[in-house]
Amino acid sequence: MRRPLEVLAVGVVLGELLCLAGIRGILLFLLCLCPALLAFFWRGVRRRILLVLVLGAVAGALRLQLALLPGRAERQLQRAEGAAATFRGRIAEIEPRGELTRVRCGSVYLLLRESDGERLALGRVLTASGNLSPIAAPTNPGEFDYRAYCRARGVTHRMQVRRYRVEGRASPLAEGLRRFRSVALERLKAVCPEQEAGYLAALLLGDKHALSEDFYDLYRKNGIAHLLAISGLHTGFLGLALYRLLRKKCGLSLSAVVTALFLCLYAALTGGDTGVFRSSLMLGLGFLALCLGRSYDLRSAAAFALLFLLFLSPLQLFQCGFQLSFLAVFSIGGPGKALTERFAARRKLCAAFLQSLTVFLITLPVISYWFFSLPPYGILLNLLVIPMTGALLLLGFMLLAAAFAAPPLALCCGQILHLALGMQILLCRFVEHLPFHRILLGRPKAWQLVAYSLCLSLSFRLLLDRESRPKEKRQRTLRLVLFLCAALGAGISLLPIRSRVPRVWVLDIGQGDSIVIEQGSRCITIDGGSTSRPDCGKQVIEPFLMSRALGIVDAAFLTHADLDHTNGLSYLASRGSGIRVKRVILNPAAETDSHYAKLMTSLRENPETELFFMGAGDVYGNFHCLWPPREVLPEEVNEQSLILLFTANGKRCLFTGDAGQPSEEKLLERLAAPERAAERAALTDIDLLKVGHHGSRGASSEAFLALLSPDCALISCGRGNSYGHPHAEAMERLRRHAGQVHSTAKEGALSVELLPN
Structure with a gap:
């Protein structure tokens, strides 16, 4: 068994899905277990794969079930719900919301107006009174599930605060990073126009509040909104750039350790998004492999990161960012790599297009489920814009450093950034005038997602199966027909299902x-x-x-x-x-x-x-x-x-x-x-x-x-x-x-x- 971690990760994901499906999922699992038990008596490798898969499914189902059960803290909050509730907890997050401030303490979001003499700081203990209520589930089809998003972060309740007080000492490291982030945002606003400052705040600091809605919607509708968030792509750029810079002056081990520490601090500074943690873990494993003289496997590293994050919070599996992040990595390391080696081994442009197309096809069900539409020109836009991201990221850090040390130099960097953003906006505007720039699919049903995945898997199998490549013309024709049918079935399976009657x-x-x-x-x-x-x-x-x-x-x-x-x-x-x-x-x-x-x-x-x-x-x-x-x-x-x-x-x-x-x-x-x-x-x-x-x-x-x-x-x-x-x-x-x-x-x-x- 070449990648046991990958098989275990598949089992954990399968177990969580079966647990969420309830009794129907359990019956389906038992139905599939019968032929699996027959396979148990096959060759030893298949037997071990089956054992690891079943073990992962059981572990995933148990971990999710444990996360869904209300814990002691949640039961206490349920008993305290009402207009005259009192809550006490340690401040873990502070986020401005216009004139108000949102504070996270444990599993509660508190919305309050900062008062004089009560300085909020990470690590201090806050005692508040107000209206405590559970975070409600969405009540309309298509509405964003804010409750599921909060539960994945460990938050179950919210409080409208009337009075509060804080006591205790702040956490020096966490509060220092928060204050640096706040000061950095102010410096960016001082040396850049509003649009460029909002872009850099999102790109460098993970703060999207300064982005205008029109600007964000333009990127989202064209399939490049991921460039406006701290993601694994940005973290990878930073980590590798820093490592290569240090490697010229320092030893291998020291460069790897310093880069790993920097990524940990950067993840804490930017709020610790899923993509940042995933990329940091994978880069850390890569540095560890270099230090130990071992080979690095992308898919095994991604599987380790997935297992680690799901162990911490199994509900992350059902969040859009988590799904897109890991599907993109597995598609690059799996079908994308195989297709590139098969059809574009020495053609870089063709290889980049194949990789982008593979990521697009594999993440398409997630995109249609969460965003209800797909931007068909997003593949080409990403090919044009992503190469600019690394340069803009480094330019952004130079501009931020100049904003502290030499503001006139920051203005020069801001002009370059303005031109680059203007080019991206022009590309997006141009694409919006092309025919079929947005294809509306609606939210697909579960069986549509399964049908698409099966048809797409069959298509890849027929394209990449070298061992059974037919030599006769009749067999090649049959494989071509099967491939076209599978590809057509994948496309048809995501078409919207409309109501036939009013x-x-x-x-x-x-x-x-x-x-x-x-x-x-x-x-x-x-x-x-x-x-x-x-x-x-x-x-x-x-x-x-x-x-x-x-x-x-x-x-x-x-x-x-x-x-x-x-x-x-x-x-x-x-x-x-x-x-x-x-x-x-x-x-x-x-x-x-x-x-x-x-x-x-x-x-x-x-x-x-x-x-x-x-x-x-x-x-x-x-x-x-x-x-x-x-x-x-x-x-x-x-x-x-x-x-x-x-x-x-x-x-x-x-x-x-x-x-x-x-x-x-x-x-x-x-x-x-x-x-x-x-x-x-x-x-x-x-x-x-x-x-x-x-x-x-x-x-x-x-x-x-x-x-x-x-x-x-x-x-x-x-x-x-x-x-x-x-x-x-x-x-x-x-x-x-x-x-x-x-x-x-x-x-x-x-x-x-x-x-x-």
């Missing part, structure tokens, strides 16, 4: 409304905003649409002008969003009412978005507008809300915005006219009702609900909102007249499929 989503957006109706690749939204989550457009609605592979909103209805219905959609309709909104449909009051002036200004900033106005009696596709009438518009903004009847597959759905009882009464009067008997009949015994005004007391009147008698009623409101939504009286009326009542505050995002009768 599906109505009510997103959990906090105190607001956001409704999405999807069918196939078509998508229509009704409202999109929140007062409790002002960034809902970027953090909730856009990720949801992208996770469903919906890059275009065909029509967006805005029922009225309140922020809790509009601020998220205003972001989607802007040029900075990754979603294209074809048209926005508003109520007739938006043409003249001053309440809509700011909203209309923001919507008109994007010329690609068309504006339409809709009143009672108008029809758009399957939507029939029932309220408000164009001839007599209500003065109160909520009562101007569009009331829309949507029909599909024989099912009728009513969406009422924030319309209250006055609108309901006038609508019932309007429908009482003989000529509107058909409209009234369409509202009798409907299938789905989006409850008006978040379930407030002043909406969903008795007479209105008696006419509708919905089979299902959905309420969109925030947890613990100050308005008391949904109101007890409204809930009582809904229970009397609706078949089922569901609320986003209790259940998260809600979805209903409109199946044909």
